[in-house]
Amino acid sequence: MAGVGGRAGSRARAEPACPRARAEPSVGGWTAIRVRSRPREAGLRSSIFEPSFVDISSRVCLVAGIPGRRLICKKEDFICSYLKICSFSQGEEAPECFLEISDKLLPIGHDFQPQTNQSFTFIGDKIYAVGGSEGTTSISTSIKVFDRLTGTWLAPTVFGTKLTPSKSHEAILLNNDRILILETESSPDNCIWFLEVDTPFVKQTRKLLGNEVVAWSKGVIGDGPKPIVISGPSGVGKGTLIAKLMMEFPSTFGFSVSHTTRAPREKELNGVHYHFTERSKMEKDIQDGKFLESALVHGNLYGTSIEAVETVSDDEKRCILDIDVQGASQVRASSLEAIFIFIRPPSNEELEKRLRARGTENEQQIEKRLKNAEEELARGKSPGLFDHFLVNDDLETCYQNLKTLLALDEHTNAPSQQCKLSSLTFISFNIFHLILLKLVTYHTVMENFKIPLSHSLSKVDSKILIQCGTNELDSSPSGMFVLDLSSLKGGAPGRTRGLRLYATD
Numbered sequence: 001m002a003g004v005g006g007r008a009g010s011r012a013r014a015e016p017a018c019p020r021a022r023a024e025p026s027v028g029g030w031t032a033i034r035v036r037s038r039p040r041e042a043g044l045r046s047s048i049f050e051p052s053f054v055d056i057s058s059r060v061c062l063v064a065g066i067p068g069r070r071l072i073c074k075k076e077d078f079i080c081s082y083l084k085i086c087s088f089s090q091g092e093e094a095p096e097c098f099l100e101i102s103d104k105l106l107p108i109g110h111d112f113q114p115q116t117n118q119s120f121t122f123i124g125d126k127i128y129a130v131g132g133s134e135g136t137t138s139i140s141t142s143i144k145v146f147d148r149l150t151g152t153w154l155a156p157t158v159f160g161t162k163l164t165p166s167k168s169h170e171a172i173l174l175n176n177d178r179i180l181i182l183e184t185e186s187s188p189d190n191c192i193w194f195l196e197v198d199t200p201f202v203k204q205t206r207k208l209l210g211n212e213v214v215a216w217s218k219g220v221i222g223d224g225p226k227p228i229v230i231s232g233p234s235g236v237g238k239g240t241l242i243a244k245l246m247m248e249f250p251s252t253f254g255f256s257v258s259h260t261t262r263a264p265r266e267k268e269l270n271g272v273h274y275h276f277t278e279r280s281k282m283e284k285d286i287q288d289g290k291f292l293e294s295a296l297v298h299g300n301l302y303g304t305s306i307e308a309v310e311t312v313s314d315d316e317k318r319c320i321l322d323i324d325v326q327g328a329s330q331v332r333a334s335s336l337e338a339i340f341i342f343i344r345p346p347s348n349e350e351l352e353k354r355l356r357a358r359g360t361e362n363e364q365q366i367e368k369r370l371k372n373a374e375e376e377l378a379r380g381k382s383p384g385l386f387d388h389f390l391v392n393d394d395l396e397t398c399y400q401n402l403k404t405l406l407a408l409d410e411h412t413n414a415p416s417q418q419c420k421l422s423s424l425t426f427i428s429f430n431i432f433h434l435i436l437l438k439l440v441t442y443h444t445v446m447e448n449f450k451i452p453l454s455h456s457l458s459k460v461d462s463k464i465l466i467q468c469g470t471n472e473l474d475s476s477p478s479g480m481f482v483l484d485l486s487s488l489k490g491g492a493p494g495r496t497r498g499l500r501l502y503a504t505d
């Protein structure tokens with residue numbers, strides 16, 4: 001049984017004595033029903049849970065939830081299959097079968113009480129309860145999963161950057177594998193989150209851990225920059241090139257600090273160059289699904305933790321990973337969606353010269369690294385693994401090529417908006433002025449965009465229509481907005497990019 005999430009009521013109203021529900025306009029088969037109260041004359045024991053009632057076609061129907069909460073119900077799925085069994089006329093005793101079913105539907109009254117600002121999303125036999133708070137104005141970020149088959153609550157392992165608490169949120173199921181969480185009254189760069197519940201990343205991690213797994217991924221308006229994976233044999237100059245990039249663009253790039261079991265070199269700092277760690281600890285963390293990738297390289301364990309990548313994204317920077325070819329192919333298979341760059345040496349002799357000149361390995365280790373370099377150079381050619389190849393002969397030339405590839409060289413370094421505008425200067429003044437005005441209006445609207453408490457949502461295909469009501473207390477714009485999810489990219493462990501947000505008439 002598929003279903004949708006309902007948002008906990010942020011605008012609870014006084015309960016009338018009689019059940020009344022106002023069916024709001026149906027969009028794409030979805031009907032929003034505002035549930036107001038429980039009928040006294042129904043004579044239902046409310047101890048099982050606090051049910052809400054709606055009056056549809058002169059039948060009193062029970063809806064799981066709390067009075068005052070607004071539920072969004074899809075006729076064919078949630079409500080109908082539910083109503084068929086448990087609808088009963090106003091004033092009738094509730095049938096026994098209903099009590100049984102309601103128990104399984106939401107285990108409220110047992111070890112769980114629904115809370116304010118908590119949403120429930122029904123996916124198959126699971127119910128995902130997100131957020132909730134008792135008596136406070138902010139939601140917690142807790143997630144509970146109820147398994148209706150076993151009637152038990154599961155404690156999921158939660159990956160990813162947890163959403164920032166807000167006063168209330170909406171939960172909308174997408175593709176049965178993730179729940180879109182829209183936080184009200186939050187800024188546009190902080191209000192869109194995805195709770196992945198059955199994406200490839202979640203499936204894979206669930207298999208690894210053998211228990212329930214969910215993962216947060218923050219939504220990004222626009223395409224956002226992809227992370228960069230840099231690979232190549234030891235001594236080719238990856239670290240040198242990355243250091244130059246970080247030095248020139250300190251606010252653009254962030255380095256993914258790997259874990260390793262190798263001993264620190266002189267001048268290497270724990271937490272800066274690597275997280276130096278015990279093998280048993282790292283193996284356990286890998287088993288616990290904390291790593292995006294890991295590999296045995298030159299006899300030591302190396303790996304990129306999910307946290308390492310998230311830390312850079314949380315800093316709003318573009319993540320750079322310096323990893324070997326095995327790691328690169330694991331990242332390629334993940335949902336990180338990065339740009340993969342392979343650095344080649346001008347010759348084997350030059351590679352050996354650089355490794356020796358670096359003076360960080362003993363003879364035995366140098367020989368091991370040189371031998372592994374042959375294999376790495378061969379594996380680097382694997383079809384579809386790397387997007388770009390650079391030869392690091394002259395360092396400055398290679399660095400310039402890397403910057404060109406990343407669109408960072410002087411000609412393309414200007415912000416895209418400026419480029420767009422400068423090309424418009426050739427267009428007649430009036431058209432230019434009009435477009436400029438539209439752009440400025442658009443950006444002002446979008447910068448200020450936040451979903452006010454007073455709003456309604458509907459889902460049409462891959463678009464979420466957000467009708468924002470006027471709120472005298474804040475300056476958030478009113479009107480209809482569209483959140484277009486048709487080109488989603490990436491996802492946990494990382495950002496979900498490719499979202500479009502625009503105002504519409």
Ligand SMILES: Nc1ncnc2c1ncn2[C@@H]1O[C@H](COP(=O)(O)OP(=O)(O)OP(=O)(O)O)[C@@H](O)[C@H]1O
Binds near residue numbers: 232233355358392393
């Ligand atoms: N183009 C270049 N020409 C000459 N020397 C270089 C060049 N690029 C890097 N080097 C030097 O080569 C050595 C190895 O470089 P670096 O440590 O950056 O390699 P790496 O690929 O990061 O190695 P590892 O994979 O072992 O971490 C360093 O001493 C560095 O200064």
Ligand SMILES: Nc1nc2c(ncn2[C@@H]2O[C@H](COP(=O)(O)O)[C@@H](O)[C@H]2O)c(=O)[nH]1
Binds near residue numbers: 238259297324327
């Ligand atoms: N698969 C991974 N490989 C990694 C990671 N961090 C570094 N590396 C690679 O290891 C070798 C050796 O590094 P060194 O610092 O000991 O010289 C080098 O090729 C790195 O790219 C990682 O997290 N995962």
